[in-house]
Amino acid sequence: MNLANTSGQTADEKAKSFSEMVRTYQERLYWHIRKMVLVHDDANDVLQNTFMKAWKGLDNFRGDSQISTWLYRIATNETLSFLSQKKARMMNSFEDVEELMLQNLQADTYFEGDEVQLKLQKAIITLPEKQRLVFNMRFYDEMPYEEMSKILDTSVGALKASYHHAARKVEDFLIKE
Amino acid sequence: MEENEYIEIQKAGNRNPFKLPENYFEEFAARMDEMAADTPKEVKRFIIRPWMYGAAASLAGVLLMGQVYLSDNKKQKLASENYDTYVLSQVNESSIIDYYLASETEK
Incomplete structure (x- = not known):
């Protein structure tokens, strides 16, 4: 190529x-x-x-x-x-976009997550979009921060901070729910 | 995940909970091939060729000469108009009237 x-x-x-x-x-x-x-x-x-x-x-x-x-x-x-x-x-x-997205996800025949994974998706969707991006790329894709830095044009330090903020929020959501 | 402090997240795990229609990627790639075939790329790059430098120089020369010619003509016209005005300004009005009447009488 x-x-x-x-x-x-x-x-x-x-x-x-x-x-x-x-x-x-x-x-x-x-x-x-x-x-x-x-x-x-x-x-x-x-x-x-x-x-x-x-x-x-x-x-x-x-x-x-x-x-x-x-x-x-x-x-x-x-x-x-x-x-x-x-x-x-x-x-x-009157509907909330995130709420609607979750409803669509639950109705989507191509979602095969269990209750815990659905709860995790509910937690992740509460994050601001850019934090959600960082969280997904790190948590699911296990992408190195250096690569994320090039894609998102953000410093490694800022990405690490963003990831930990996001993870903290998700963790708190999962504990409370 | 590198942090141990996020116990609930770790419990949930990072398994992908989504699935796909069967043969999705094969069909998607085939659709993209069709899209590329339907909208062929045309390379339209502006490349400066050596002969273009000569053409540009010639055009600039013609424009410059035209400019010089026009401005020269204008200068000459202005100079002649200024001379006529100067001569008339040196003659008083009654002399002009006398000259006009005399030439009328001769006729």
Whole structure:
């Protein structure tokens, strides 16, 4: 897969590189998105938008960062913008977005967590979005802080602090519930 | 998780509680291949070629010469207008009237 310099590639070569990129990274990105949006259908939409953006921006990828970092950044931006659009649509509704997301999660046929895992999801969804991102990337994906730092463009120290704040809140929620 | 202080979190564990439709990733990758085939990328990069430098220099030269020519013409016109005004200002009004009447009488 040669994505560092696609400007000299033919259309077929570009499509082939893109196809390889999708097959290599789709699973990691899907789970990154899914843990934020919770429901499969939403994760599918955001993942699709992520790769469409990547396809459109392929010529602008200069190889300064790793492909995975570049794709994670796109996926993270797409996820956050999806969530903020969802919130904006809910502005006139009496329902709480997080509450609605949990209801959808419980109704989602693609959620197979037990009661404890559902409770953990309820705790995680109370976190601010960026803290939730950091918590998921560290807790579920066990991603090194250095890699998170490149994706989220935040210092390792700030990420560590953010993770511990988040974990403390989740722990408190689980104790109280 | 590196911290032991989060006992409840550890009890819950970090097992992925989500699942997927069967063959999801195979089908997703195939959809993305179709998308890429339907929207082929066109490389539209502006590259400066050596001949473009010559063309740009020629164009600049033509514009410069045009500017010089126009400003020269304008200067000449202004100078002639200024001379006429100067001559008239040196002659008093009654001399001009006398000159005008005399030329009318001769006719």
